[in-house]
Amino acid sequence: MLRYARILQRLNDYPQLTELSRRALGWIACSPIPLKIQELTCALSIESNFGGKLPRAEWLLNAIQLCGPIVERSGDYVHFVHFTVKEYLISRKRNNFVQMLEANLEMTKTCLHYLCLDIFDPEIEDQQIKENLLSGAYRLHWFASTQWVEILRHCAISLHDRAPPDDLITTLKTFGERRENTTFQDSSSSYGDWSSDHFEAFKGKHPEIYRLLDQTLKFWHLDTGNWKLDYEGM
Numbered sequence: 001m002l003r004y005a006r007i008l009q010r011l012n013d014y015p016q017l018t019e020l021s022r023r024a025l026g027w028i029a030c031s032p033i034p035l036k037i038q039e040l041t042c043a044l045s046i047e048s049n050f051g052g053k054l055p056r057a058e059w060l061l062n063a064i065q066l067c068g069p070i071v072e073r074s075g076d077y078v079h080f081v082h083f084t085v086k087e088y089l090i091s092r093k094r095n096n097f098v099q100m101l102e103a104n105l106e107m108t109k110t111c112l113h114y115l116c117l118d119i120f121d122p123e124i125e126d127q128q129i130k131e132n133l134l135s136g137a138y139r140l141h142w143f144a145s146t147q148w149v150e151i152l153r154h155c156a157i158s159l160h161d162r163a164p165p166d167d168l169i170t171t172l173k174t175f176g177e178r179r180e181n182t183t184f185q186d187s188s189s190s191y192g193d194w195s196s197d198h199f200e201a202f203k204g205k206h207p208e209i210y211r212l213l214d215q216t217l218k219f220w221h222l223d224t225g226n227w228k229l230d231y232e233g234m
Helices: 002-012 015-030 037-044 057-066 083-090 102-115 128-134 141-159 168-178 194-202 207-220
Strands: 071-076 077-080
Touching: 002 083, 015 037, 015 057, 015 071, 015 077, 015 083, 015 102, 037 057, 037 102, 037 128, 057 194, 077 083, 083 168, 102 168, 141 194, 141 207, 168 207, 194 207
Parallel strands: none
Antiparallel strands: 071 077
Protein backbone atom coordinates (compact mmCIF):
# COMPACT_ATOMS: atom_id res chain seq x y z
CA MET A 1 0.00 0.00 0.00
CA LEU A 2 2.94 2.32 0.63
CA ARG A 3 3.91 1.83 -3.00
CA TYR A 4 0.46 2.98 -4.12
CA ALA A 5 0.76 6.03 -1.87
CA ARG A 6 4.08 6.97 -3.45
CA ILE A 7 2.63 6.64 -6.95
CA LEU A 8 -0.33 8.88 -6.10
CA GLN A 9 2.01 11.39 -4.52
CA ARG A 10 4.00 11.45 -7.73
CA LEU A 11 0.81 12.15 -9.67
CA ASN A 12 0.15 15.12 -7.40
CA ASP A 13 3.62 16.45 -8.21
CA TYR A 14 2.56 17.14 -11.82
CA PRO A 15 -0.20 19.79 -11.64
CA GLN A 16 -0.85 19.76 -15.39
CA LEU A 17 -1.51 16.02 -15.36
CA THR A 18 -2.99 15.44 -11.90
CA GLU A 19 -6.63 16.01 -12.85
CA LEU A 20 -6.29 14.08 -16.11
CA SER A 21 -4.69 11.18 -14.24
CA ARG A 22 -7.45 11.31 -11.64
CA ARG A 23 -10.05 11.09 -14.40
CA ALA A 24 -8.23 8.18 -16.05
CA LEU A 25 -8.04 6.22 -12.80
CA GLY A 26 -11.68 7.06 -12.04
CA TRP A 27 -12.82 5.69 -15.40
CA ILE A 28 -10.83 2.49 -14.97
CA ALA A 29 -12.07 2.01 -11.39
CA CYS A 30 -15.75 2.75 -12.06
CA SER A 31 -16.38 1.44 -15.57
CA PRO A 32 -19.21 -1.15 -15.49
CA ILE A 33 -17.45 -3.21 -18.16
CA PRO A 34 -13.83 -3.73 -19.27
CA LEU A 35 -12.57 -0.48 -20.76
CA LYS A 36 -10.65 -0.22 -24.01
CA ILE A 37 -7.66 2.11 -24.22
CA GLN A 38 -9.23 3.74 -27.29
CA GLU A 39 -12.40 4.46 -25.33
CA LEU A 40 -10.45 5.88 -22.41
CA THR A 41 -8.31 8.23 -24.48
CA CYS A 42 -11.39 9.45 -26.35
CA ALA A 43 -13.24 10.03 -23.06
CA LEU A 44 -10.33 11.99 -21.61
CA SER A 45 -10.37 14.33 -24.61
CA ILE A 46 -13.96 15.39 -23.86
CA GLU A 47 -15.01 18.05 -21.42
CA SER A 48 -18.04 17.05 -19.36
CA ASN A 49 -19.55 20.54 -19.29
CA PHE A 50 -20.54 21.02 -22.95
CA GLY A 51 -17.63 23.33 -23.56
CA GLY A 52 -13.96 24.03 -23.04
CA LYS A 53 -10.78 23.13 -24.85
CA LEU A 54 -9.64 19.58 -25.44
CA PRO A 55 -6.44 18.44 -23.74
CA ARG A 56 -3.46 18.14 -26.04
CA ALA A 57 -2.82 14.65 -27.39
CA GLU A 58 0.52 14.31 -25.60
CA TRP A 59 -1.18 15.11 -22.30
CA LEU A 60 -3.48 12.14 -22.79
CA LEU A 61 -0.55 9.86 -23.52
CA ASN A 62 1.45 11.15 -20.57
CA ALA A 63 -1.49 10.79 -18.21
CA ILE A 64 -1.78 7.11 -19.03
CA GLN A 65 1.98 6.59 -18.87
CA LEU A 66 2.07 8.40 -15.56
CA CYS A 67 -0.35 5.82 -14.13
CA GLY A 68 1.81 3.06 -15.57
CA PRO A 69 2.99 1.45 -12.31
CA ILE A 70 -0.59 0.65 -11.31
CA VAL A 71 -2.22 0.37 -14.75
CA GLU A 72 -1.48 -2.06 -17.55
CA ARG A 73 -2.79 -2.94 -20.99
CA SER A 74 -3.94 -6.36 -22.13
CA GLY A 75 -4.48 -6.13 -25.86
CA ASP A 76 -6.96 -3.30 -26.39
CA TYR A 77 -8.05 -3.19 -22.76
CA VAL A 78 -6.68 -1.18 -19.85
CA HIS A 79 -6.99 -2.28 -16.23
CA PHE A 80 -5.28 -2.15 -12.84
CA VAL A 81 -2.31 -4.41 -12.24
CA HIS A 82 -4.03 -5.88 -9.17
CA PHE A 83 -7.49 -5.71 -7.59
CA THR A 84 -5.98 -4.05 -4.50
CA VAL A 85 -5.28 -0.93 -6.58
CA LYS A 86 -9.00 -0.24 -6.93
CA GLU A 87 -9.58 -1.01 -3.27
CA TYR A 88 -6.87 1.45 -2.31
CA LEU A 89 -8.04 4.18 -4.68
CA ILE A 90 -11.65 4.18 -3.50
CA SER A 91 -10.87 3.74 0.20
CA ARG A 92 -11.88 6.90 2.03
CA LYS A 93 -9.68 5.92 4.96
CA ARG A 94 -6.51 5.90 2.88
CA ASN A 95 -6.86 8.66 0.31
CA ASN A 96 -9.33 10.70 -1.71
CA PHE A 97 -7.59 10.62 -5.06
CA VAL A 98 -10.59 8.84 -6.63
CA GLN A 99 -14.07 9.35 -5.20
CA MET A 100 -16.61 6.88 -6.56
CA LEU A 101 -19.55 9.30 -6.72
CA GLU A 102 -17.54 12.07 -8.35
CA ALA A 103 -16.01 9.62 -10.83
CA ASN A 104 -19.41 8.20 -11.79
CA LEU A 105 -20.90 11.68 -12.14
CA GLU A 106 -18.02 12.73 -14.37
CA MET A 107 -18.38 9.59 -16.50
CA THR A 108 -22.13 10.12 -16.89
CA LYS A 109 -21.75 13.74 -17.96
CA THR A 110 -18.90 12.90 -20.33
CA CYS A 111 -20.91 10.13 -22.02
CA LEU A 112 -23.96 12.36 -22.45
CA HIS A 113 -21.93 15.29 -23.68
CA TYR A 114 -20.21 13.03 -26.19
CA LEU A 115 -23.55 11.70 -27.48
CA CYS A 116 -24.70 15.29 -28.02
CA LEU A 117 -21.77 16.19 -30.27
CA ASP A 118 -22.37 17.19 -33.88
CA ILE A 119 -20.75 13.96 -35.08
CA PHE A 120 -24.11 12.29 -34.26
CA ASP A 121 -26.22 14.87 -36.09
CA PRO A 122 -28.93 12.99 -38.07
CA GLU A 123 -28.29 15.32 -41.02
CA ILE A 124 -24.53 14.77 -41.11
CA GLU A 125 -23.03 14.25 -44.57
CA ASP A 126 -21.58 10.88 -45.58
CA GLN A 127 -18.19 12.43 -46.25
CA GLN A 128 -18.08 13.88 -42.75
CA ILE A 129 -18.96 10.47 -41.30
CA LYS A 130 -16.03 8.95 -43.19
CA GLU A 131 -13.70 11.64 -41.87
CA ASN A 132 -14.97 11.08 -38.33
CA LEU A 133 -14.38 7.34 -38.66
CA LEU A 134 -10.84 7.88 -39.89
CA SER A 135 -10.09 10.33 -37.08
CA GLY A 136 -11.41 7.93 -34.42
CA ALA A 137 -14.22 10.26 -33.35
CA TYR A 138 -16.61 7.35 -32.81
CA ARG A 139 -14.33 5.32 -30.53
CA LEU A 140 -16.46 6.05 -27.48
CA HIS A 141 -19.84 5.63 -29.16
CA TRP A 142 -20.61 2.03 -28.22
CA PHE A 143 -19.50 2.48 -24.61
CA ALA A 144 -21.33 5.78 -24.12
CA SER A 145 -24.59 4.69 -25.74
CA THR A 146 -24.82 1.36 -23.88
CA GLN A 147 -23.41 2.26 -20.47
CA TRP A 148 -24.57 5.78 -19.56
CA VAL A 149 -27.75 4.62 -17.81
CA GLU A 150 -25.87 1.98 -15.81
CA ILE A 151 -23.31 4.57 -14.70
CA LEU A 152 -26.12 6.97 -13.82
CA ARG A 153 -27.72 4.19 -11.76
CA HIS A 154 -24.48 3.92 -9.77
CA CYS A 155 -24.66 7.68 -9.20
CA ALA A 156 -28.23 7.40 -7.92
CA ILE A 157 -27.28 4.59 -5.54
CA SER A 158 -24.38 6.64 -4.14
CA LEU A 159 -26.56 9.74 -3.75
CA HIS A 160 -29.13 7.83 -1.66
CA ASP A 161 -31.70 10.43 -0.57
CA ARG A 162 -29.66 13.44 -1.66
CA ALA A 163 -30.81 15.57 -4.57
CA PRO A 164 -28.93 15.07 -7.85
CA PRO A 165 -26.35 17.83 -8.51
CA ASP A 166 -27.51 20.75 -10.62
CA ASP A 167 -24.88 20.16 -13.30
CA LEU A 168 -26.08 16.57 -13.73
CA ILE A 169 -29.67 17.78 -14.11
CA THR A 170 -28.57 20.33 -16.71
CA THR A 171 -26.66 17.67 -18.63
CA LEU A 172 -29.59 15.24 -18.62
CA LYS A 173 -31.99 17.96 -19.76
CA THR A 174 -29.68 18.97 -22.60
CA PHE A 175 -29.28 15.35 -23.64
CA GLY A 176 -33.05 14.83 -23.62
CA GLU A 177 -33.66 17.96 -25.67
CA ARG A 178 -31.11 16.97 -28.31
CA ARG A 179 -31.46 13.21 -28.50
CA GLU A 180 -34.81 12.01 -27.11
CA ASN A 181 -37.05 10.23 -29.61
CA THR A 182 -40.38 11.81 -28.67
CA THR A 183 -42.29 9.46 -31.00
CA PHE A 184 -41.22 6.33 -29.10
CA GLN A 185 -44.11 4.58 -27.39
CA ASP A 186 -44.01 1.36 -25.44
CA SER A 187 -46.78 -0.28 -23.48
CA SER A 188 -44.44 -2.72 -21.74
CA SER A 189 -43.95 -2.36 -18.01
CA SER A 190 -41.01 -4.76 -17.87
CA TYR A 191 -37.49 -3.64 -17.06
CA GLY A 192 -35.88 -7.08 -17.13
CA ASP A 193 -33.19 -7.16 -14.46
CA TRP A 194 -33.40 -3.38 -14.09
CA SER A 195 -35.66 -1.18 -12.01
CA SER A 196 -36.57 2.49 -12.30
CA ASP A 197 -36.73 2.70 -8.50
CA HIS A 198 -33.16 4.01 -8.40
CA PHE A 199 -34.29 7.07 -10.36
CA GLU A 200 -37.14 8.09 -8.05
CA ALA A 201 -35.11 11.16 -7.04
CA PHE A 202 -35.85 12.62 -10.48
CA LYS A 203 -39.57 11.83 -10.51
CA GLY A 204 -40.90 14.70 -8.42
CA LYS A 205 -38.90 17.76 -9.48
CA HIS A 206 -37.73 16.53 -12.88
CA PRO A 207 -40.50 14.41 -14.45
CA GLU A 208 -39.13 14.92 -17.96
CA ILE A 209 -35.83 13.32 -16.94
CA TYR A 210 -37.60 10.49 -15.15
CA ARG A 211 -39.70 9.85 -18.27
CA LEU A 212 -36.55 9.75 -20.40
CA LEU A 213 -34.92 7.22 -18.07
CA ASP A 214 -38.11 5.18 -17.81
CA GLN A 215 -38.48 4.99 -21.59
CA THR A 216 -34.80 4.16 -22.03
CA LEU A 217 -35.05 1.21 -19.65
CA LYS A 218 -38.16 -0.09 -21.36
CA PHE A 219 -36.57 0.24 -24.80
CA TRP A 220 -33.50 -1.71 -23.70
CA HIS A 221 -35.66 -4.55 -22.45
CA LEU A 222 -38.00 -5.01 -25.37
CA ASP A 223 -38.36 -8.60 -26.51
CA THR A 224 -35.56 -8.86 -29.05
CA GLY A 225 -35.26 -12.62 -29.36
CA ASN A 226 -31.70 -13.89 -29.15
CA TRP A 227 -30.16 -10.49 -29.86
CA LYS A 228 -28.19 -8.86 -27.06
CA LEU A 229 -25.50 -6.26 -26.51
CA ASP A 230 -22.18 -8.06 -26.33
CA TYR A 231 -19.09 -5.93 -25.85
CA GLU A 232 -16.84 -8.95 -26.37
CA GLY A 233 -17.97 -9.12 -29.96
CA MET A 234 -17.45 -5.46 -30.69
